[in-house]
Amino acid sequence: MSKKSGEAVEPVKVFKWDGVAVKNALDDAIRDVMTKKLPYAENHRLMDGRLVICGLAVGIAMFALAWDFFYPFPKSKPILICCVGGYFFLMGILTLYTTFKEKGIFVVVMQRDPAGLDPDSTWEVASKMKKFDDMYEVTIKLNDGKTGQSRETGFSRSVADFIDENGVICQDIIETTVMKMHNSLASAKKDK
Structure with missing residues (x-):
């Protein structure tokens, strides 16, 4: 050791x-x-991009949950449709980001x-x-x-x-x- x-x-x-x-x-x-x-020094910018995309998706899901709580289902239907669409759009962006931007990179350091x-x-x-x-x-x-x-x-x-x-x-x-x-x-x- x-x-x-x-x-x-x-x-x-x-x-x-x-x-x-x-x-x-x-x-x-x-x-x-x-x-x-x-x-x-480790540079976290690449991983921060992924966190921002995920944070936005969670924010949209939380907004949909809160909206449905205050305005139960029949009233919240258009907002829920928009939020679900936005969530899936952000998950598509996340997939593209990890595939084409991150490309398996797990550490970035600055000299x-x-x-x-x-x-x-x-x-x-x-x-x-x-x-x-x-x-x-x-x-x-x-x-x-x-x-x-x-x-x-x-x-x-x-x-x-x-x-x-x-x-x-x-x-x-x-x-x-x-x-x-x-x-x-x-x-x-x-x-x-």
Whole structure:
């Protein structure tokens, strides 16, 4: 077990036959590397977009509920129809947002320019894992703030490479793999 600021870190254990739980645990382990092992600040703007869309949908549902409470059903029918239509419209927008904007990105971190003169560089990490498949695909993308160019690298490996036979996430293996990918992109940035 590694120690950070005087406290013991418990190893993460998952049910290794649950693909969604394994993917989420591996995503969290990579998020820890990108936010805690590297001097980057996490940017929540991408996830905030999803929260805004969901918040609007819940607001519409609450308005419909309150309207129906004060003006029982026959009177509230037109308002309920509008609210249900608005709710389903927002759920369609949410589906498009997660499919085309998020694209599996689970962490975005900002690399601040040390001098503060150039724009910040953005690191995005996305993952995929198909249902009933053990292949875990990760892509790290660097959007260089200075040049405006983007570079990416990734891997596709079995989850068995990152989880032991007891279902414990091997954080050291994940950290080594992510740091190699990060360093390859960072060194390519310096070469240009």
